[in-house]
Amino acid sequence: MQLERSVRVAISSARRGSTTDPMLGKVVAGRYRLEARLGDAELTVDHIGELEGLSTRYVQKLFKGGSTTFGEYLKERRLERCRIDLANPALAHFTIAELCFRSGFGDAANFSRAFTARFGASPKAYRAAPPQPGAAPAPLQRGRP
Secondary structure (H helix, E strand, O other): OHHHHHHHHHHHHHHHOOOOOHHHHHHHHHHHHHHHOOOOOOOOHHHHHHHHOOOHHHHHHHHHOOOOOHHHHHHHHHHHHHHHHHHOHHHOOOOHHHHHHHOOOOOHHHHHHHHHHHHOOOHHHHHHOOOOOOOOOOOOOOOOO
16 A cells, blocks of 8 residues: 555654655654544544644645545554454454444444455454464554554
């Protein structure tokens, strides 16, 4: 994902103290705020803009620079969080609906359709037989980047 690459570059530059592009700095700051609030079903581009002191249009422009939209990025991150949680045996006591609501989805049916479209298996099937280590589409890492 282009945004992920931009964020990685910005983070590594920030660690070296060489971030000069204010747009990349805003992407990093906005992404951390978004990650911290993934479970908020009411999270909107307006809310992230308010928290960062940016206009809604500018936040949209930051995501557009990463070849995605705010809504697409948010949905992808929430789906990824659910995928990780479904594969985690320590969270087996939570229902699939509880996990989807914890990740910010407001409707279990919508979540199930989106999960199936993204990962090729229903949440129930994925939980019953998660991919073996090394075969997962992405490393199991939950939380902030």
